[in-house]
Amino acid sequence: MDFDLSDDAKTLREAARKFLEAEAGPKSARAVMDAEAPHDVALWAKVVAQGWPSARVPEAHGGLGLGTDEACVLAEEVGRSLAPVPLLATMDAIEALLIAGSEAQKARWLPRLAAGEAIGVVAWGEGDSKSPAQMPATRLESGRLSGVKTPVQDGLSATLAVVTVASADGPAMAIVDLASEGVTRSPVEALDLVRKSARIGFDSAPAEPLGDAADWVRLTERLAVLHAWEALGTAGAAMEMALAYAKDRQAFGLRIGRYQAVKHRLADMYIKGELARAHAMHGCWAWGTDASELAQAAAAARVASLEALSFTAEETLQLHGGIGFTWEHDCQFFYRRARAVSAALGSRAHWADRLVRALEQRNRAAA
Amino acid sequence: MDFNDTPEQAAYRAQVRAWLEANAAEYLAPPEKPWGLDEFVARSKAWQRKKYEAGYAGITWPKAVGGQGLTPMHQIIFGQEESRTYVPTGLYSIGLGMCIPTVFTHGTPELIARFVPKALSGEEVWCQLFSEPVAGSDLASIRTRAECDGEAWVVNGQKVWTSFAHRSDFGILVTRTDFSAPKHRGLTMFIVDMKAPGVEVRPIRQMSGASDFNEVFFTDVRVPDSWRLGAVGDGWKVALTTLMHERLAVGGKPRHAPGWQMLIEVARGIETDSASALERADVRQRIASTYIADEGVKLTQMRALSALSRGAMPGPEQSIAKVVVAKTMQDMAAAALDLAESAGFAAEKGSDLEKLQQSYLWSAGLRIAGGTDEILRNIIAERVLGLPGDLRPPKDTPFNEIEPL
Structure with a gap:
């Protein structure tokens, strides 16, 4: 039993977190929000220099040929840092080419996407x-x-x-x-x-x-896993903000984190986050090994991660009180992003239905 | 990532499986009608004896106390294989899961020699005498009194929620030996003979109709000082050993409890005007939520197993297990019974719906036993997330001077 990310992926996660903590975060998100440019051009150049867009591109096409573990931790860290760069969008397009591209299509596009010359x-x-x-x-x-x-x-x-x-x-x-x-x-x-x-x-x-049409279904399953990790990262960052605030803010002579109404909600964020992480890991494994459970694991990762992100984004804002509702505060980034992640690949309800369809098939196969 | 056993684990699993096939053949299906208590106890004792003789008892315990000296992974593999059968095990889960580890951690060599082997072979059954009518979640506020009288202690008081006390030979008993010491420093732990004069056990009938628990009354019960576990006043430290083992023992979904699979089957069998209830959007959402919770806990436990398998300590993530599982069982059972309308309310004996009724009743208890949902959220918030503790009276207040805030 080794239900854990590879050591390489953990090393990459650490490096990505360090890099993005220095280079991205809510400040850079705010700068892009206020600017004309659709993304942070300087940051994107640095992300390309890190080689991240090439993570999943095979070496034959100029990439690093890394596994799904590495793709997933990159998604988590981008989600965490709110980095306003089109990395995940580009990784999505790369997956589409990997699943369905002809040799000519791969040869034409993968090297350019890997090198950051094209944004997908x-x-x-x-x-x-x-x-x-x-x-x-x-x-x-x-x-x-x-x-x-x-x-x-x-x-x-x-x-x-x-x-x-x-x-x-x-x-x-x-x-x-x-x-x-x-x-x-x-x-x-x-x-x-x-x-x-x-x-x-x-x-x-x-x-x-x-x-063909089957490739689109397969792509949505892989992207469901990839973006579940993004959601985990975003939810994790929001929760850390809520935790820090609950340990600092005082009301009625106590730090508010002492009140059960507050601390139990933070415990619930943790619970939802851990359930989502377990399913996201299962999804990462199913994607990486092309397992027959991928439809089920991907849908579960999607549903659990959307639930965790929605809940955490909403309750993080709530725990901040009035200040969390202001334009100047960072809560809005997480609160708005929760809906963006949902809209990007279909809602919780859609994926819950797909999950049950996969489970019905599994139940029938077992019977 | 790899869900497979290492070669060494696979070999142990194969050995366990072969042994179970040879020895648990009569338990491969649920009993045709539920056993009565006497039969349950007799079968439990016989099964424990078999495990003891085959070297599957006390798997992780030190060899010095009669255990096998193996790793938690071995225990887990044995448990996984055993739980595929319907062998009776519940009689010993508290004694061997919590009480005896406390005895061999804090007891004298004489106590270990006297009590551990007979507990492990199943000959003697143990119970845990902790909770009281006024001390549940707040265990350290117990009031059962033990007073020193020469070479013995005299115990007076009442315990409650004591599983299998009516079938137990011995128990571990936490008492207050100093009412003027601060709450956590006036406690002392003992082994007590459940057949001693002055011990009275009264079964409690639960909401479900079953009687798994008891009240236990102590009236001038004499306990030899040599049966004390740990120093006088160190009872809280000793109790923490027991509770630590409880957290390990109380975890995932109870064996054979209804899960998402049953919800799918129940919904499939219910006709609505147009199609089966399985096509209803709200039902599909409920199935998805049940799966996310139950399977999420299972996968989370696999993360902990992976850490154990590498020889590392599991992270805090497994602390979510019971709080998720119990409430999910309750929500799922209520939804399924409601979905079945009249048939769910007045269910046929032996049907899935009757199992769901049992699950509905039982899950209410599961949300309380072994740490309530609220206490478990406190533990997650305080120990995992580092949030400050609840507001409480100052810790050094003498117990008999504590005023509620």
């Missing part, structure tokens, strides 16, 4: 209330892409998009260079003011199909 994004939402499993309106016909994806988080930064398109078997994927003619982009006002969103229009833009 996976775009499925179309501004309506559909889940990632429902058929999009966007179409790819004879190499021409038409439709609208919005809100696309990090979509203002991206240079390459993997978009969902309608197919006979359900949503499938296309890959499109966002510098192509027929692509239009504009900022979209959305809840997260740090990770900015775009509306991306495609009007007969040249694009290529990327795998």
Whole structure:
């Protein structure tokens, strides 16, 4: 029994945390919120210099060829630091290519994504209330892409998009260079003011199909795991802020962390966080070993991590009282990010349904 | 990451499995009708004896006291394999899980020689005499009095929630020997003979109808000073040894308790106007929540096992187990019974719904026993997260002068 991250991943986590504590954090999130630029360009250059976008890219395509453990700890640390860089968006697109890319597509795009010359994004939402499993309106016909994806988080930064398109078997994927003619982009006002969103229009833009409908399902499972780690990181940072405040703030002659109403809520944050971490680790294992439980483990990681992040972001703000509700305070970053993480890949309810579908199948197989 | 045993662990598991197949053949399915108490005790004793003779008793205990001197991983592997069967084990979980480790940690060589082997072989059954009517979560406020009378102590008072006291031969008893000392410093621990004159055991009937617990009354019960565990006034320190073992013993979902699988099956069997209840969104959300909690605890325990397996101490994450499991059982059972409407309220004997009724009743007790939900949240907040403790009277106040705040 060795249900733990690899030593290499733990070393990487430590290095990433140190780096991002020095370079990112709420201050840099605020700077991007207040700026025109869609992400922190200087920080992104440093992140690229660390080689992180190349983590999962095979060595043959100019990457480090690292495993899922390493990808997951990077996601956790980016989530923790709120680093306003399109690292996870780029990693999402890399996973899409790894799952479904032809040799030519991989050779064309992976080296550029690994080197930070291209910024990727996976775009499925179309501004309506559909889940990632429902058929999009966007179409790819004879190499021409038409439709609208919005809100696309990090979509203002991206240079390459993997978009969902309608197919006979359900949503499938296309890959499109966002510098192509027929692509239009504009900022979209959305809840997260740090990770900015775009509306991306495609009007007969040249694009290529990327795998089939089954690949899209597989991709969403992998991304569910990756972003569960992001959520763990963000929830962890919020909880540390709440803890520090509960140990410092006084009311009625006591530090507020002495009151059970406060300390039990912090215990609940810890409980939800630990449950989410256990499922996220299971998901990381299932992804890394391509285990048959991936559908189940990924959905559970997603559901548990969204629950932990929502609860922690809401209760962290609550424990801060009035100051937590102000523009100047950092609570809003976590509170807004909780909805961004949910919107990025489908809600808790969607994934709970997928989890139960996987469990039904497992129960039937066992019977 | 790897969920497989090391070769050494796999070998031990195979050995255990082969032994269980040869020796627990009659326990591979649940009993056709529940055993009565006498039969349960008789079967428990016979099973413990078998384990003792085969070298599967006291797996982690030192060899010097009759144990096997193996690692916690060995204990866990044996427990995992044993819990796939329906062998009766509950009679000894307190005695061997908590009482006897306290005896061999704090007892004299004479006490260890007298009591440990017979407990381990199952011949003598033990109970833990800690809680009192006025001292549950706040154990250190117990009032059962022990007064020195030459070579013996005279005990008067009342204990409660004592599992299997009515079937026990001995117990470990925490008493107050100095009422004018501060709360935690006036306590002393003893071994007590449950058959001694002045010990009266009265079963408590629980809400579920079963009687697993007792009240125990002590009236001028004489306990030899040589049966004292630890120094006079050191009872709290000794009790902490017991409670530490309790935290290890009280953890995951009880063996064979209903989980998400049963909820799926129950929902599948219920027809709504359009489809089975399994298609209802609220039911699917409940199944998901149950799975997240139960499976999350299991996976969290695997993290702790991985640490043990490497020879390291597990982190604090396992402290969440009972607080999650008990409430999840309660919520799940209530939801399933409600979902079944009348059939859940008046369930057929032997049906899944009847099991869920039992789970509904039992889970209420589980949220209290072995540390209430509230105490466990305090422990997480204070020991894991480093938050300050509750407001309490000053620690050095003499016990008999404590005024409630």
